[in-house]
Structure formats: C-alpha cells, structure tokens
Amino acid sequence: MQGKAVEKLILKLKEDFYVRLGLRPADIPIKSPTETDPSISLLTDEELQxxxxxxxxxxLWKNKQDR
Structure with a gap:
C-alpha cells in the first residue's frame, strides 16, 4: 500500500473505532467524542486518542499477519 491508499485505510480504521464505541463517524469532526457519550466521558481526549x-x-498489524 502506498500514500493515499494507506491514508484511506487509516481513516476507515479510525471510523471503525468510533463505530465500535457506539458513536457515528459523522460525530467525530463535529464534537469531541467525550461530549457525545457519557460512558466515554471518563476518558480524557488524550486517552481516547x-x-x-x-x-x-x-x-494494521492484524491485516499484515493475515496475508
């Protein structure tokens, strides 16, 4: 993978992370996730990052191992 493909994959993985937390990907750029879900409010923004x-x-490691 190179350049844009890697960036696209990383963006998708970040969106998947927030989906698994029960947040919609559309919420990410608008609000801090700690403001949208009370259970996440226990984490600081730095911890969430x-x-x-x-x-x-x-x-990424898992994808590499599966090949």
Whole structure:
C-alpha cells in the first residue's frame, strides 16, 4: 500500500473505532467524542486518542499477519 491508499485505510480504521464505541463517524469532526457519550466521558481526549491509535496499529498489524 502506498500514500493515499494507506491514508484511506487509516481513516476507515479510525471510523471503525468510533463505530465500535457506539458513536457515528459523522460525530467525530463535529464534537469531541467525550461530549457525545457519557460512558466515554471518563476518558480524557488524550486517552481516547491513544486508544484510537492503538486500535489503528493493532488493526494494521492484524491485516499484515493475515496475508
């Protein structure tokens, strides 16, 4: 994968992360996820970003292992 394809995959994985949290992807750019879901409000924005990054890295690793 190169350039745009990787960026597109990472964006999709980030959207999947928020879908699994019960948030719609459309909510991501508009509001902070901690403002839209009370159960997520226990996390700081930084902690949520770290979880998002871990999700993306794990998903990329898993995709690589499946090949």
């Amino acid at each position: 770290q979880l998002e990054l871990a999700w993306v890295e794990l998903s």
